[in-house]
Amino acid sequence: MTSIGIKDLYTDLNESISGLKQNNSAVRNARAVVEQALNDGRTAYGINTGFGAMARQKIGPDALKQLQRNLILSHSVGTGDPIPKEISRLMMQLKVHSLGIGNSGISETTFQRLLFFLDHDMIPVIPQKGSVGASGDLAPLAHMALPLLGLGDFWDEHGNKTMPAKACLEKHNLQPIDLQAKDGLSLINGTQLMSAYGAYVLEKSLHLLKMADLIGAMSLEALQGSITPFDERIHKLRPHDGQKVSSENIRTLLVESEILESHRHCGKVQDPYSLRCIPQVHGASRDAIAHAIQTVETEINSVTDNPLVFENGDILSGGNFHGQPLALVLDYSKIALAELASISERRTYLLLEGHDGLPKLLMEKTGINSGFMIPQYTSAALVSENKVLAHPSSVDSIPTSMGQEDHVSMGSISALHLYQIYKNVEQVLAIELFTASQALDFRKPLKPGKGVDIAHTYVRNTIPHATEDHYFKNDISKAVDILTDHSLIGQVEHELKELQ
Template identity: 45%
Template sequence: MKKVVIDGNSLTLEEVIKVARKNYKVELSEEAKKRVIKSRSIVDNIVENDEVVYGITTGFGKFSDVTISGEDCKTLQRNLIISHACGYGNNLATDEVRTAMLLRANALSKGYSGIRLETLNTLIEMLNKGVHPVIPEKGSLGASGDLAPLSHMVLPMLGEGEAEYEGKVLSGKEAMKKAGIETIELVAKEGLALINGTQIMTAVGALALYDGINLVKISDIASALTLEALRGIRDAFDPRTHNIRPHKGQINTAKNILNLVEGSSLITNQGEIRVQDAYTLRCIPQIHGASKDALNYVKERVEIEINSVTDNPIVTEEGQVISGGNFHGQPMALSFDFLGIAMAELANVSERRLERLINYQLNDLPAFLVKHGGLNSGFMITQYAAAALVSENKILAHPASVDSIPSSANQEDHVSMGTIAARKGRDIIRNCERVLATEILAACQAIDFRKDFNLGKGTKVAYETVREAVNFIEEDVVMYKELEKVQQLIVEGKVVNNVEEVVKVIY
């Protein structure tokens, strides 16, 4: 059985993808089980002794000064979930929901949240049996965590809300029954433990990051194809230039380009055709490299966050209950804003290379890469569409993290907007996929106008992968269908995977 064992400390981005998109089963480690049981015993003692402790025997937010009796604790936890489930908008995708469930389970398995083991096991059983709560994507301020969307995640556990099961959206109660999972009644601290965390923003952002890593590799492949199509100059990628400005992403990008075009007869030397290329060709290492360095930073932040305790209060190993602010999404908000900006730049430069491919005033190719121009428009409007996506990305790249609106009667007076940052980053990446697909298709079209050439070791594989799906465009066709084919090759990883069989593309 393909499975991922969670212990709260060692989950990786690659394992997240296995669970989210490849349906690996999830199993709790034995050590994690012991920690969860110990943490719960501390909470039980607090309730039995009628101690006044925030989140256990008090209300929440501004109601933290309202003491709740032991017999009302169950009602308090249920009320917390149903009152906080007020999300709005399109529903999160299934892989985003699965990731959120996994990350919440992993955080709870660290043993600082006071949840019962059977409650945690219910969440894991839902994940393993494919009961996916319906979660609207909007409604989180990113502090106190992702309260509204995570409440929607919990509803089916109580027999409420809705969930997707076997391809159908059912009531939460019916989905749990069909999957053979018992619904539960939450007890003291459990509702807050389940919803007070950053798992929605981190889930959306982590998946976007993974897709972004694939796209930075695609961007190098696309630019290498364009470089060949335009008879670009190899000298700008000489390692001697990059070693004296040793940013890792820049050095790796220059290496990638040289490796991808190795053996190409289209690539030229300085002065052979022209002395310099335009910035969008000559500065590929500097531009792409900066985005790669940004993604490496974000990946480091994400892998810290997916193995962190992000709820409040925490129950320490010594039996103390500490009220703090680990639910605050600021570390992720800044990171996902950075992710969006980095990916928007890859689309920006790709669209400018697309313009150089189709604009006959900037190259020696047929106008808009088509025979019989005038009768045929060729790639003319592909640049319009790409430009629209790039412009939209510029709007989306405005940082969400610079905004804050006080909540809970000003008790929670600074929030992160991290979930908005994550969703914007995801949307930028979707747009970036299409822009890069457009550049790749145009580059392959331009290459076909060249005569008697050899492509590079890596670009030849990329070109052949595209040509297996899309033919040379002799006369106008329904263009969006051709672009969708190339975008699908990118999304499925076929371009990168095929190229990496002969050339390792590093980021």
């Protein structure tokens, strides 16, 4: 099977799903083990027993299909806003990839129906909340499985509206299916909500980290900061990987800077930490994200349901569904991303203070104009919100299932908060991006470093220089679009070299 990596997440997943459509022999072989166990009359958890606290209750052969159906219905108790369609699709892809490894024992009929759903963009509507991050993401995955039974809802093509699953199945000339023994448990046991949110954010963070360095370099130039703290010799003496990468990125972006040359001998000894310590702060976040990626890549290439089926006929009950490995690194990632916004907001604040020839609030006629004062308020609000969201969810546990599940990870909460922090960081960095661009206008005719100059020109092609107050929200939205699009980084890397 294709191994899934974060950097090429969507390409790898598409290759995996495509391969499973061509050959799912591992799924069939695992299913044969389950069928043999049923024929032999062996007792196997969740296959012919109850679940959780009812694991000791044996279920007769005539009730096995009803057992699996009831499992999906009873666990479909999620609440809150729906998960975005893109992440719901990712959940299903990761579930199919895990089932395809061949240690779950799902029936081929059910597995093929999931493949059909993906192939036809039939993505279930899944509520965000209800998982405690152990025994798998039970409630969200149960909602993912509901449309197999003709229940629940699918997203429309654009992910804006929903439609009843029954009507959508009829549109494709499909009937609901009967889940076979073990199917329901294979579907809802697993860490796919946590994994999907983690993979989604971490994949985007690889680009965000480059943009954070670029935007930081723009502010450094606009504030006539010193390049000395980015000297390679400094970072060799404290050789954290992320720190070395960020300092090298800044040096690359500032090459051929006229602004740097204009104040090289100005006598200023030190810049504020938000400029001088960019490599140390951005770098620490880089290292944290790298560690999280390593853990999430292991997770999404694992089998995390229960019980697990093995070639020799063993069916073993364990705890691979427990979300603790993810919960810890998702919390760690929350903090890492929140710090990118925290230091960014401080640089935005510096840009407004009127340092070294810049007009206060970055407008020449203030009083009648508030200038860039209020976008910084928004940054401050989002940074403060991130401090609340970054509190580690994984330090909490509330027992469930009558004490059978007496320690849970709460990693699902980590995942939801990580997503919100990421969206807030986008906004904060976007505000710094268009604020730094405004400040750079006042440094003309001197040119900044080549990478910064490319970025400044790119922004100005979309967001004009502001001479008076106007509807700044449009500027922020445009800046977010620039931030999330890979075109700007592509131009910089084409002209200079690939940023790390």
